[in-house]
Amino acid sequence: MRLALIVVLALLLAACDQNMDVQPKYSEYSRAPLFRGSVLRLPPANTVARDDLEWERAVTTKPALSAELLGRGQQRFAIFCLPCHGAGGDGDGIIVHRGMPRPTSYHVDRLVTADDQHFFDAITNGYGAMYSYAARILPQDRWAIVAYIRALQLSRRASIEDVPPDERAKLRVQP
Incomplete structure (x- = not known):
């Protein structure tokens, strides 16, 4: 013991x-x-990190336009873009009244003719005084914001001829 x-x-x-x-x-x-x-150490040749392929697909594949996508874009725009760019995308957000530089309006010809990738890249990498939102906004939400920006641009330049005929008749009815 x-x-x-x-x-x-x-x-x-x-x-x-x-x-x-x-x-x-x-x-x-x-x-x-x-x-x-x-x-x-460098990773071995021809290795792919987990979820890299899905991430790359989300970044490079623009989703189909739908009401849900525009709704999501409007919501994300209101959270992240509205303070600087304003509700209509004119660059008259609250930050301008607080002394920050005025962002460019989405309705200038340069941005109306820019491709969607330009807006996606600006959200991802930042542009001018705007900082990068890559860590804050998911790629699918960036595409939704781009779709909403396009809707804002179209709404400003639309004419009555752009409205389908059956909907056009509803607009012409006086209340």
């Missing part, structure tokens, strides 16, 4: 000095003699 107790105590004491609190490791940017350089 006494021998068993001594063996157990010896094992416990031997385990106490294993340096478990401070284990050898490399920090991210330190030099590692084993790798002959930095600890950070």
Whole structure:
């Protein structure tokens, strides 16, 4: 019994000095003699990170125009774009009244003729004084905002001939 107790105590004491609190490791940017350089290693050739393909598809594939997409775009526009660009996209948001630079109106010819990718890239990377929203707005929501911007532009330049004939008759009725 006494021998068993001594063996157990010896094992416990031997385990106490294993340096478990401070284990050898490399920090991210330190030099590692084993790798002959930095600890950070390049991934093997032809590897794809998890979810990269779905992310790339969401960034490059513009969704089909629908009422749901425009509704989502309007909601996201109101959250992220309206403070600077204003409700109509004229560049008269609240920040202008607080002394910030006035953003360009979406209704100038340069932006009306710009392709959708221009707006998507501006949201993603920022443009001029506008900072990047890549970390704040998901790619599918960026496409929804682009669709809503296009709806704002179309609403400003639309004529009665752009309305379908059956809907046109409803507009001409006097209340």
